[in-house]
Amino acid sequence: MYIRFFQILTCGFCFLLCCFSLSAQNKTQKFTISGFVKEKGSRELLPGVSVFITGKKIGTQTNNYGFYSITLISNPEEITISFSSIGYQPSFKKVVLNKEIEMNVELLPDNTVLEEIVVKADAPELKKVSETAQMGVLSVPVSQIKEVPSLLGEKDVLKVLQLMPGIQKGSEGNSGLYVRGGGPDQNLLILDDAPVYNAYHLFGFFSVFNGDALKSVELTKGGFPARYGGRLSSVIEMQMKEGHKEQFHAEGGIGLISSRLVAEGPISKNHKSSFLISGRRTYIDALAGPFLPSDQKGSTYYFYDLNAKINYDFGRNNRLYLSGYFGKDKFAAKTSSETQGQNLTSQSDLGLDWGNATGTFRWNHLFNDQLFSNISVIYSNYEFNTFANRESVNSGVVTKYNLSYKTGIRDYGIKIDFDLLPDPQHTIKMGGMATQHRFTPSAIILQDTDINQYKEQVDPIDAFEMGGYFEDTYQPVSNVRINGGFRLSYFVTQSKYLFFNPEPRLSVAWTLRNNWAVKGSYADMNQYIHLLSNSGVGLPTDLWVPTTKTIKPQRSRQLSLGFAKDFTKKNFALTFDAYYKQMDKILALKEGSSFLLLDGPDGLANEKVRGKSWEDNVTAGQGWAYGGEFLLQKKQGRLTGWIGYTLSWIEQQFDELNFGKKFYAKYDRRHDFSAVGIYHLSPKITLSGTWVYGTGNAITLPNATYIARQDFAGENPLSQYGIYTESYGSSRRISDYGERNTYRAAAYHRMDVAIQLHKKMKKHERIWEFSIYNLYNRKNPFFYDFNSKYNPETKLTQKTLTQYSLFSIIPSVSYSFKF
Structure with missing residues (x-):
């Protein structure tokens, strides 16, 4: 079935390409200007560069691989084309459009911060939020990420995104993202086209993304283009640097808990290829080791990251990229003991480790001046492992106990994307993806020589996911931009149960006078994989599971309205978005349930839960998120930063929780405010500071606690009313919790400051x-x-x-x- 679906999708794309090719051939009076935009010196391809015809509202921007194309009616008069991007000096090229023109441009990095305002004033065509059709797109320059104050000096992409409106942080110091009412599993994190399933080190305090290795970071939280799918709340797309093609360069740093190093340079002398390799490792284990007691030597905790990328340029029409990420956290506790006067010794080793591995092979191909394609072959693997080993020797008799519990998700995928630019009024994107998932909710190996027991149980679940899309950014008149698209998503379970869902998308921007714009968007999203969590924080112990015949896919429908304003003379951009999002079939654990199969004393499920699957421990419900977001941002000049404010409500309802009544989600925050300022006092001194404020989390506390002088036989009959018991001698202590999340934690606020000396x-x-x-x-x-x-x-x-x-x-x- 899915092979037929993919064949139909491919035939449809080919038909559309043929139609557009014939159309282009008939318009003999038009010519195309196309090429690639690179960084001068490194020759790194630059995404998101604004390309405009000076004096006209005609333009485009480079795609993720630095390619642009503009098709215009032939003109015997000279025209000027401007190329501009934040952090680079603009470039102006003059041409006479009487033939097809290939124009490759190199932009010079703008390192003279005291003159940035002058440069910006000379480039009014710089990309404006009032002239883009998309809503809810946040872009933070990597240079700004490196200048924002951080915990223990660790520059963290996800923590900087937490400072943006509409994005809630989890708990103190945590890198988890909660975007417009969604959980951590509803965010699609993409690194060079590969999904990253657990993006956290140190139990959530730091993310796995090393800013030194990144070229661009962009988050979409509303008005999703049709090319994105598979999640409900946000898409975070990150591109790794390609590597300097002319000279060898290195950068690194030494902090309180970790060190990092990035090296890049050319592979061949012809400047056609380059490499990048980046590494980071903590030395908490080395610092703590000398202070451990003698009976705990060998206990350790550390994490590391490794990014690598190579590319080769075969000329204008073909480029190849191979990139990967590898990272792991490892915690181990070792103890040993010896009983004096007895022949009894014991050693124990327990701990856990988790990590990600991704790999992407990409081929860029330019068919002609108007048609660009990218094919990606993708691998992603996330594994979590916990283990406990014990060995004791009693009078020469050796007893061993070994337990290993693993869970994870592994993907093999292929992704095909086409960019078609037939004329300035249309920017067409279309393509498809196919992913083979393998979920491992439970893999247990148990060996206990004391009771002569050995058990090995692995329960992998295979599933197949596909999607095809078509979208067009259409400009019917100079002051109206429309991004309309349609996506078909497809998911088939191991038992051949099929889900097939259409996902329409629409974003409209109407530009008014003085750089004002009114915007609106609608997006329908489906999510076929789920994250089961006891904590709601996105810890490594959380469990990825697929949609099944019993557990239906999650769905969201989001409507956004707002306005945008560019203050070109002051280098400010102002946006305000109001949104309403409804989520269906979201999952939560039932009261007292656990998805781990480690309940019994033998490390396996006890009799009460043996034979049950994770599906028996979850319940499906609905969610609502609505509110308004304000953002005033300045990306260029001596003073940069932003001010963000969010007013929001997040509600959930499950038939089997809270008596079936609605309740506020744990991370519902009525008010969320952030201010970020970065000031280049001089080329040698950079000052920065942040201040955040947020309403406290919604929490559940008992209304009363009392002693019941009667023990309940069997299962507690009061649990269905939200009353839970704890054994207390011959009686029971009973806590009456009432309804969920009716109390609030204290408000959260904090200020961070930093000074950089260059x-x-x-x-x-x-x-x-x-x-x-x-x-x-x-x-x-x-x-x-x-x-x-x-x-x-x-x-x-x-x-x-x-x-x-x-x-x-x-x-x-x-x-x-x-x-």
Whole structure:
């Protein structure tokens, strides 16, 4: 069935290509200007560069591979074309359009920060938010990411995105993203076309993306183009650098907990190929090792990242890329003991590790001046493993206990994309993807020589996902832009159960006078894979599972309305979006349920849950997210940064939770405010600061606690009413929680500051950074618990609610270098 679907999709694309080719041949009075835009020096291809005909509202921008194309009616008069992008000096080319023109352009990086305002004023055609059809697209220059203050000096892409409106952070210090009411599993993170399923180190405190290896970062949270699918809330697309094609360069840094190094350069002397390799590793294990007790030697925790990329340029029409990412976290605790006077010794080794591996092979092909294609072959693998090993020797008798529990998801995929630019009024994108998923919800190996038991159980689940899309950014008149598209998504389960869903998309922008624009968008999305979580934080212990005959795909429908304004003289861009999103078939664990099969004392499921699958422990429901987002952003000049504010509501409803009533989601925050400022005081000194404020998380606390003098036989009959019990001697302590999330944690706010000291030597540059996280030492809530204190006079036990915080004021220092 899916082979036939793919054949029909391919035939449709070929038919459309033939139609457009014939159409282009008939228009003999038009000529095309096309080429690639690169960075001068490194020859790195630049995405998102604005290409405009000066004096006219006709233009386009380069795609992810630096290619652009503009087709115009022949003109005997000379025209001027401008090429501009943030962080680069604009370039102006004059041509007479009387033939097909190939124009490759190199932009010079703009390192003279004191003159950036002058450069910007000379380039009014720089890409404006008021002239794009898309809504909810956030772009942060990588150079800004490196200048924002960070925890322990670790520059984190995802933490910077948390500072944008509409994007909620999880808990204190966590890198998890909650976009417009969605959970961590509803964000599609793409690194060079490969999906990354767990993007967190150190249990969520840092992300796996090394900013030194990235070329561009873009997040879409609404008005999704048809080329994106598979998630409900956001798409975060990241492109790795390609590597310098002319000279060898390196940069790196040393921080309090990790060090990093990036090396890049040409492979051949003809400047046709280049490489990039980037590595990062913590040394927490090396620092903590000497302080461990003698009976815990060998205990460790560390994480590492490795990015690599090579490319080869075969000329104008063909380019090849091979890139990959590899990363892992490893935690292990080792103990040993020896009983004096007895022949008894024991050693134990337990821990967990998790990591990602991705690989992408890409082929760019230019059919002609108007048609560009990219084919990607993709591999992605995420694995989580927990283990416990124990060996004891008693009077010469050796007893061994070994347990290994694994879970993960592995993908093999292929993706085909076409960019067709027949004329300035149309920018057409179309393509398709196919992915073979293998889910491993549970892989257990148990060996216990004491009871002579050995068990190995692996339950992989295979599924197949496909999608095809067509979209067109159409400009019928000079002040109206429409991005309309249609996507067909397809998913087949291991039991051959089929899901087939249409996903229409539409975004419209109407440009008014003085760079004002009114925008609207609608997007229908489906998600066929799910993340089961006890914490809701996106920790490595969470479990990826597919849609099944019982568990239906998640779906969202999102409507957005808003306006945008460009202040060209001040280099500001202002946007306001109001949105409403409804989500269906979202999953949650039932009360008291766990998806892990490690409940019993033998490491396997106990009798109560043995024989049940993860499907028995989840319930499906609905979600609603709505609100408004304000963003004032400045990306260029001596002073850059942004101010963002979000007013939002997030509600959920499950028939089997909270008595079937609606409740606010844990990360519902009524108000969320952030301010980010980066000021280049001089070429040698950069000052930066952030301040964030957010309404406290919604939490559930017991309304009352009392002692019941009667033990319940069997399963507690009060659990269906939200009342849970804890054994208390011959009686039971009962907590009445009432409805879910009716209380609020204390408000979250924090200020971070940093200063960077730059010094350029003859052959290299060094940067010292001094930063302070949580400048005024705010005690933000991490979690709450009840503490009991017995009063001997009244013979009563008093309980008080206690807030626990994670981070106080944290100063840090780091050293970076480039050569």
